[in-house]
Amino acid sequence: MTQEWTLFISTFTTLLAIINPLEALPIFLLLLEGKNLAEHRKVAAQSSLYATLLLLFFLFFGSLILRLFGVPLSMVRIVGGIILTKIGFELFSGSSGSGSVVPEGGAGKDANIAFVPLALPIMCGPGAIATVLGMTAQVQRWEFGSFAPIVAAVLATMFVTYLCLAYAGKLVDRLGPMGIDAITRIVGFFVSAMGVGLIFNGVIEGLQNHGLNMLH
Structure with a gap:
């Protein structure tokens, strides 16, 4: 498997696990309570488009800012791993605070x-x-071409997320609250594992760079 495919698959699986569209289904249905299927799909498409643009913005401009300020990529891995590990523990323990983002009194x-x-x-x-x-x-x-696998992974993730939201009613009926909760906890476990992996790789890379500098 080429490096590009490895980067695509790892980014896609991690993003999909982090976003976890199934966990967003109850919130999505609550916000659109009383709306018809066409409105559901319209909002699902809009939210997926907005999220795609935001992620691409952070991909290019976030990376540029980090490079301008000379932040080592090993440190980015460690911080990202800590955040992923924390989110994974919250998903696994069922203490995710996603419900707090729902505006009081519903959506205006x-x-x-x-x-x-x-x-x-x-x-x-x-x-x-x-x-x-x-x-x-x-x-x-x-180079732009070097970021192509990450861009493709973002687009693929948001397409899957759109499908989950567009058919939220059917998915909730089939899976039920217990099914969604079980999947969320399983996803949380793997997200934590991914986070620990990022931390481990970041620490090893940082120590190697530090060791090489000391030798010189």
Whole structure:
């Protein structure tokens, strides 16, 4: 398997696990309570588009800012891993505070719920941003083509997220609250494992760089 495919698959699986569209289904249905299927799909498309643009913004401009300030990529991995590990523990223990992003009294008539809270922070939260920035540590050259696997992974993740939201009613009926809770806890376990992996790789890379500097 080539490096590009490895980067794509690792970014796609991590992002999908972090965003976890199934966990967002109850919130999505609550915000759109009383709306028809066409409205559901419209909001699902809008929120997925907003989240895609936000992630791409952080991918290019976040990476550029880190490089300008000379932040080592090993440090990006460590910080991203810490955030992922924390989110994974919250998902696994069932203490995720996603419900707190729902506005009190429901969504107002003019409220753009597709952007807040669906796109930000449910889809494009700290974990997703940390994942995107952490994956840039795998990029060897500062060229647009080098970021293509990450961009493709973001697009694929948001497409899957759109499908889950567009068919939220059917998915909730089939899985039920217990099924969604079980899947969320399983996802949380793997997210924690991914976070620990990022921390471990970041520490090893940092120690290697420090050791090479000391030798010289």
